[in-house]
Amino acid sequence: IWITLRNGKRYMEKAYKLLFNTEESDDLYVYCCGLSQTEPGHSFGPALKPHYMIHYILSGKGSFTIGGQKYPLTEKYGFLIVPDELAYYVADEKDPWTYVWIGFGGNRAKEIVSQLGLSLQQPIFMSDKSKDIYGLVKDMMDHNTFSVEDSLRRNGLLSLFLSVIASGLSVTPRSDSSSDNNYVHKAQAFVRSNYYNPIKVTDIADYVCINRSYLYTLFQENLGISPQQYLSSYRIAKASELLQLTDLPIESISISCGYSDPLVFSKAFKQEKGMSPSKFRKSLPKSGNTAGAEHLKQVEKLIEKHHLDSNDPN
Numbered sequence: 001i002w003i004t005l006r007n008g009k010r011y012m013e014k015a016y017k018l019l020f021n022t023e024e025s026d027d028l029y030v031y032c033c034g035l036s037q038t039e040p041g042h043s044f045g046p047a048l049k050p051h052y053m054i055h056y057i058l059s060g061k062g063s064f065t066i067g068g069q070k071y072p073l074t075e076k077y078g079f080l081i082v083p084d085e086l087a088y089y090v091a092d093e094k095d096p097w098t099y100v101w102i103g104f105g106g107n108r109a110k111e112i113v114s115q116l117g118l119s120l121q122q123p124i125f126m127s128d129k130s131k132d133i134y135g136l137v138k139d140m141m142d143h144n145t146f147s148v149e150d151s152l153r154r155n156g157l158l159s160l161f162l163s164v165i166a167s168g169l170s171v172t173p174r175s176d177s178s179s180d181n182n183y184v185h186k187a188q189a190f191v192r193s194n195y196y197n198p199i200k201v202t203d204i205a206d207y208v209c210i211n212r213s214y215l216y217t218l219f220q221e222n223l224g225i226s227p228q229q230y231l232s233s234y235r236i237a238k239a240s241e242l243l244q245l246t247d248l249p250i251e252s253i254s255i256s257c258g259y260s261d262p263l264v265f266s267k268a269f270k271q272e273k274g275m276s277p278s279k280f281r282k283s284l285p286k287s288g289n290t291a292g293a294e295h296l297k298q299v300e301k302l303i304e305k306h307h308l309d310s311n312d313p314n
Contacts, residue, residue: 028112030154031103033140038062038097043090051105052113053081054165055089056133060097064089067120076130078165080113080123100137104158115209116166129164136161166209183208184222187215188230195235196258201227235259236272243281250277
């Protein structure tokens, strides 16, 4: 049942709230959920909560205060309450808000909240996924028994709820040295694992879940170069190894290092090393490595087989 205000009567708050028994050792679990349609000026706190809570505003206005900061909020905005931190929120006097909320905890709760980019310093987010968020909370509340079936469903819906928030999330991360370094480290790991694919800086930014301009800022602050320069330098370093250790043709090395166009590869290599790939290879002492020759034989066999197969009348 979704409770609404009755004409002619005033209520401090009309809310449908559910509390659930939980196993606090679980990775992620629902502690409570609900919907509130508040009266003008209705407030909560200042008070502490023992678990994370996310409120999402469906309509109306209000303000949220935590960590000494006050945030005026309207529909499509949400706010995070951090465990054991004093929080206070109040509905607008003229246009009071209606919101849904979910309280949750578990061993992975802190990690997931951090991955969303939310924290005590950055507790506010915006999402245009109102319909999806409302539907997930409603589904959760519709399955409100303590049966195994409903318990599993609620916790699954919690993951979907957080996923929907993440997919439509608009958060501007604030500077924090540890989290900044974490973004850079993850970006570097992504490059090391995917340099041979045709990835771009936008792919790196999408992987670490921040926008391209913020990724650029972090790389400049932590490494002194741009993400594009890091990607290019890493590829050229790998190409240099292949030029030195193998007899692979330059076109194969180009493709092996994420360049689909050998001309683009040659230009990037010359910009990094001051000479073309072919001149770089000639400047190296002979290694006698036969890996390239073996590779060429394999390629030739594949081409020959493909040619024979394409001419086979059967």
